Amino acid sequence: MAQNRDGGNPFPDSGELDNPFQDPAVIQHRPSQQYATLDVYNPFENREPPPAYEPPAPAPAPLPPPSAPTVQSSRKLSPTEPKNYGSYSTQASAAAATAELIKKQEELNRKAEELDRRERELQHVGLSGTARQNNWPPLPSVCPVQPCFFQDISMEIPQEFQKTVSTMYYLWLCSTLALVLNFLACLARFCVDTSSGSGFGLSMLWLLLFTPCSFLCWYRPMYKAFRSDSSFNFFVFFFIFFVQDVFFVLQAIGIPGWGFSGWVFAIVAVGTNPAVAVLMLLVALLFTGIAVLGIVMLKRIHSLYRRTGASFQKAQQEFAAGVFSNPAVRTAAANAAAGAAENAFRAP
Template sequence: MSGFDENPFGEPTVDNPFADPAVQQATSGVSQAQRGLDDYNPFADQPQQPKPPQVRGAANPPQYQYPGTQNTVQPAIMQPTQETLPPAYARSGQQSQDPNVTAEFQRRQEELERKAEELARREEALKNAPYNVRQNNWPPLPQSCCFQPCFYQDINVDIPLEFQKVVRMLYYIWLYHGGVLLLNVIGGLILLFYDGKFVTFGLSIFYVFLYTPYSFLCWYRPAYKAFRDDSSFNFMVFFFMYFFQFLITMSHTIGFTSGGACGFIMAISVFNDGGTGAGHIIVGILVLIIALCFGAAACMDILLLTKVHAIYKSSGASFAKAQAEFATEFMKNEHVQGAAQQAATAAVRTQVNNMTSGGNRF
């Protein structure tokens, strides 16, 4: 009857391979995994994973909390600075320069090289000279002349570089004075033929032979020595003599009657003498030009006197220093030393004679 109880429409149990317990155990694990995938919800809250411990450093500095409060303070973090790169070089590590500046530097370098060569040549000439003695070279006279130079003058060698321009200006103004005096001789000669008066022409020749060497010896050479040796005494001599030269030039500019100079008064007298003709006007114009030349010389005299005085004040010279230099130079003079020795010898002899005569009395 048990065989009739089976459902003829049910699944067979005898030949069903899935009814084996081993197969069912194996398939149960697969079904559970399938069931787990079916039940997974990606939008559901996932359990939180433990975070790794944070490492404190420059990127994550520690925070400080005030005691008893919830306030925390984070230390300041300095941002790295960005350095600006230098401008690119034009060529082979050198910056581009202005062509005008380069040309100026090159010109100055060439000028310095020429001066160095000139100084080297002069030094070599001095070394090759006999006994290394500088020969007189002024006035520049030819070798065949019966007169020989009396002074040695070389501004480029003797005078410091910062004073060479002033000394040259003094030399040129001395030449200008000599030229104006020669022009005054020509004016005196013209007046001699114009009115027959010999006074102006004679005195003009006298002025040329007197003032030209006087001005060179009395104020130009002291100025040359003052700048060469930084001598306060020579500066004093220059100031005194050059001011005297200025006064003489001013008197020539005025041109007093029968004063020997073609000045403004002389020019006015020529214009007002009542002469007629073109020769009268030409003579007056020539005398007036000479008067203007004397006036220009006087103006240059006062300007140079002021300039040299400013240099004298800035150099630290003084009248006391000039007195000390004068005393030293005076005592070094051979003639002065000889006279002092003779005076001392005479005084000693007198004293000895007095003592001898006194002893004979007793």
């Protein structure tokens, strides 16, 4: 068999053919130091301990995009801070509108409380069955003359008009005081100069005439106008108080012989008697203040009158209703109609 192999026998022994490890493809992959396999691998041979654990370095934060820094973007809003959804002017107008609504609501609540208080008072008076007793002028009980009017500004006048009515009442008191001082000044002038008797007499007349007439003719209509929102009383007040303001101005001027210790009459009296002149100058200053305050209050009440919705047509309706509802007027009209009818039947 060896001879056949050496001599180039193409048929090798069966043993060689049956051994798969003799295949050249397997022989070239046999273990070696350059090509180690699992058979020659020793895990415990010359092994060094692994290095200590080191955490990885944090990644650098991304840079923000380049933009112009603003105050609003750099500041974080707190959870309770409202966001800015509009411009400053819009927010200011909204805040002003909210404040105006709150103010109107408070005013309506105040008016409702005032109406409730007045209604309770009226109900109390009605349930008690006693009519209101007159309390003005405040006279003592021993006086034979009793009060003629009932006046209570805090009860009868709405709260928004109480200050105006009180100011007009003090204006009437000041005008009365000025007339009293004017009478005393004219009396002192008459004592030092008997030729001024006409002025002294007129000062007495103005005191006796203006004191009650001013209260009845312009203060009471103004009081009733604000108490019941009466257009007719408003018109009466405007007409009469305008005339009163004219007299206030004439009193402040002080034309000699008219019975007013104004500026002109006081300056004339300086050369005669300085003491009397000083008293007359004080009266003239008081008259001037009353005249200025009267003009201011007339304008203020006129503005309030325009806000109440009163009109001349409403005043005419109130006047007609008041005239026809008056028992004396109705009786006089019935008697006049009956007399006219009787005369018509008697005529031939």
